[in-house]
Amino acid sequence: MLERLQKVMANRGVASRRDCEGFIVAGKVKVNGVVVRELGIKVDPTKDKIEFGNQGLQKKVDLIYVIVNKPDGYICTAEPEPGQKSILELLPKSFDKYRLFPVGRLDKHSEGLVLLTNDGDLAYKMMHPKFEEEKEYYVTVDKRLFDKDLNELSRGVELEEGMTKRCKVKKIDDYNFSITLEQGWNRQIRRMCEAVGYKARRLTRVREGSVELGNLPKGKWKVLQRGDFDK
Numbered sequence: 001m002l003e004r005l006q007k008v009m010a011n012r013g014v015a016s017r018r019d020c021e022g023f024i025v026a027g028k029v030k031v032n033g034v035v036v037r038e039l040g041i042k043v044d045p046t047k048d049k050i051e052f053g054n055q056g057l058q059k060k061v062d063l064i065y066v067i068v069n070k071p072d073g074y075i076c077t078a079e080p081e082p083g084q085k086s087i088l089e090l091l092p093k094s095f096d097k098y099r100l101f102p103v104g105r106l107d108k109h110s111e112g113l114v115l116l117t118n119d120g121d122l123a124y125k126m127m128h129p130k131f132e133e134e135k136e137y138y139v140t141v142d143k144r145l146f147d148k149d150l151n152e153l154s155r156g157v158e159l160e161e162g163m164t165k166r167c168k169v170k171k172i173d174d175y176n177f178s179i180t181l182e183q184g185w186n187r188q189i190r191r192m193c194e195a196v197g198y199k200a201r202r203l204t205r206v207r208e209g210s211v212e213l214g215n216l217p218k219g220k221w222k223v224l225q226r227g228d229f230d231k
Contacts, residue, residue, distance in 0.1 A: 002042040005031065008050065010120025012057040015078075015101040017124050028052060064098050065224040066091065066116045069216045076105040076114055087114055090219055103127060104135070104208070107187055112137070112205035113213040116221075122229060126209060127184065136180040136207035137189055141198040144174045149196040153179065157195040161185055164192060178206075 006020040009029070014020055020029075027035050030051040031043055043050060050057050070076070070087055078101060080086045087102065088095075100116040103123045117123060126133050154169040168180040179189060193200045206213045209229060216222055 002044055004039075005029065005036065005041050005043050005050070006039065007120065007124075008043055008045045009052065009057065010123060011045075011061070012050075012059075013061040013099045013118030013120070014052055014057065015099075016103065016127065017120060018127070019101065020120075023052060061118055062098065063119045063226065064095075064100070064117065065119065065122070065226060065228070066095070066100065066221050067211060067213070067216065067224060068114050068116060068221045069213060069218045070106055070111055070114045071218050072109050072111055075108055076102040084108075088116070091116070091221055104184060106203075106205060107190075110203040110205070111218070112203075113208055113211070113216075114205070115208060115211065119226070122226070126229075132182040133209045134180050134182055134207070135184070135205060135209075136178060138172070138176065138178050138202075138204045138206055139189060139193065139200050140176050140202035141193060142201050143198060145171060145177060145198075147171070149198070150177060152196050153192055157192050159185065159188070159191050159195065164188065180207075 005024060006017045009020040010017045021039055023029055024039060025037055027037055029036055031041070032049050068087055068090055073085060074087045075084045076087050078086060078088055088100065098118050100118055103115040103117060103126045106112065106114055115126065150169045150171055154167055156164045156166055165183055170178045172178060181188065189203060190200045211224065211228060
């Protein structure tokens with residue numbers, strides 16, 4: 001059965017489908033010895049030879065799921081720029097063999113829950129907008145919160161990409177609130193805060209789908225089971 005190349009790569013633990021699409025367009029992938037750059041190409045994973053970085057893909061991948069409480073200052077990528085710290089550095093070297101990649105991203109100065117896996121199908125379901133997976137965050141802002149502004153956030157605000165979807169917003173105290181989104185635009189919450197006159201001083205993701213950060217200490221990690229994502 002033919003499958004899209006980026007899906008096969010993700011299922012073999014290379015990276016998320018989105019990142020695999022970038023590798024294909026950049027000419028880093030070969031099929032049967034020929035560089036391919038077309039995202040629509042389909043392959044037979046049982047017959048075609050697929051290479052990434054001049055290495056053949058693994059035929060069988062042991063799937064693994066890890067959550068990390070990301071501290072401020074870490075980058076959610078396996079290949080950070082010089083001088084930057086990758087979230088993968090928080091894991092033991094014994095995890096290198098799994099070729100883990102982050103499911104979704106937090107910007108450098110945001111904290112909290114990040115899922116790392118080599119399961120391309122799960123990553124697709126967690127990230128694709130059509131599945132509407134909720135992500136919950138705690139936000140600390142620079143000045144006293146007004147209910148009218150939180151109500152505006154919940155109804156949606158205008159950003160460069162358009163109007164944000166309705167979301168759940170709950171005031172915690174005068175400077176802190178929680179927000180639950182089904183979208184994942186770049187720096188979305190920080191820009192939403194700016195749209196109603198605030199600056200996000202601290203941003204922490206505490207839940208992604210059914211998986212919660214809980215009391216996991218900052219900078220620490222925990223292995224989960226596949227069933228933890230179906231609750």
